[in-house]
Amino acid sequence: MQYSKLGSSGVNVSRVCLGSMTWGIQNTQQEANEQIEFALSKGINFIDTAELYPVPPAADKHGDTERIIGNWIATNPARRKDFVLASKIAGPGLSYIRDGHKITAESVIESVDASLGRLKTDYIDLFQLHWPNRVSPHFAKHWPGQVTFSKANSDVETNQMLEILQALDDCIKAGKIRFCGLSDDTP
Template sequence: MDMKPLGRTGIEVSDLCLGTMTFGTQTSEADAHRQLDMALAAGINFVDAAEMYPVNPMSKETVGRTEEILGNWSAANKARRDEYILATKHSGAGFMHARDGAAISAETIPVAIEGSLGRLQTECIDLYQFHWPNRGSYMFRQNWDYAPSGHNTNEVLENMQECLEALQQQVDKGNIRAFGLSNESAWGTAQWLRLAEQMGTPRVASVQNEYSLLCRHFDTDMAELSVHEDVGLMAFSPLGAGFLTGKYQGGAVPKGSRMDLVPTMGGRKYERVFGAVDAYLAVAERHGLDPVHMALAWCRTRPFMMSAIFGSTTVAQLEHILAGKDLRLSDEVLAEIGQAHRAHPMPF
């Protein structure tokens, strides 16, 4: 397992990260705890959560359950707390199941952090992330009609400043160690960096955006910013929400899968997606590679990649992923992946 720097914090994380968004719905607490044991044993030291988890489905009744499951494991394994880096997120504007949809602000940050600390049963969150910008985001297929308008620039920057001041207070209290973004743009990330330098407050250490063979928005402006500013990508959905496993090809919808629970796949389900998946499956087959292992190994080759966050609904899925954790792709495979991308650019 390769270790990567978490921004400029001095913290190091494994370049594979255990995602937990199914813990409490599709994944039982017993299986979730077993996955945590397995991931740590395999050399993964990075666990990502959010106060709004679990999802698939998401409901008011289950919000916070994932953090509670992680907290119960932590309480039973107190001596192991220094073995892993724990990340979670503050839900922002519009998420009605937390603080009635209030935006991220100096008022909500301490409340949200105290809630997460309690559920996680820990004294400190290693990486605290803002789940999405108050001003909106082009992520989650909103890029098709997203317009960066309707917000007063000065008000946006003033909110960023007050949030950074509130984060500094949490660092001073020992409640958090580092600060990260999620579903952010190049402009937004640059402003957080500029203001933090100007104010002497926590610097953005990471950005968690969607990234996979099927979703490569990060490859342009965000990639350049990431590399030059040491803001590593935490890639969510590196398996294309499961499409890249091949399990949805030919009209298949496995019982209990994400597509079974969310038929639109969060707006990802388009006819041209299946053609792109076929192209990547063909590359894997020609080279005798497992497509899951190939997709994750490819993500880990990217120069801006800090850690690829994978989710495992079952223990068997985690065992499958861990079996490919040491795979390195040849130049020939990488070249063929590039050809497939040119033939099937941005299928969703």
């Protein structure tokens, strides 16, 4: 297995990450357990999940993938140290997650605490914004004319991001997460 540094963290993660976004719909607890065991036996030390998983997202299923991983962790608590666990807070738009509201400092804390409960662990190694609040060319917004960046109020956007980053820093200082990041964003 090849490993790379996780950003500037100094933590080595396997270049192959075990994704879990279908666990709870396409995969059962038993199948997920087998996949985790197989991945760890091959040197994979990086597992990714998110509060909105499984995919396709649904109100009655969100958080199930974290629960499946949490069940494995609860059965294997001594092995929690053997892998880097990544999870993500959903961005705006899903009415059944924080009423579809934008990410805020308060929702970061709420999301981290809820994920920790579902994951049955004391810490998340990498906690990411699944997608940013700001307008970005993702989810079918790649076509010309779909995104107009000049309409954004940069002062408002900067202040919102600062509050989110401060909440992430509070979670790091509290030992709830080790590192933070951003997922599903383009340059």
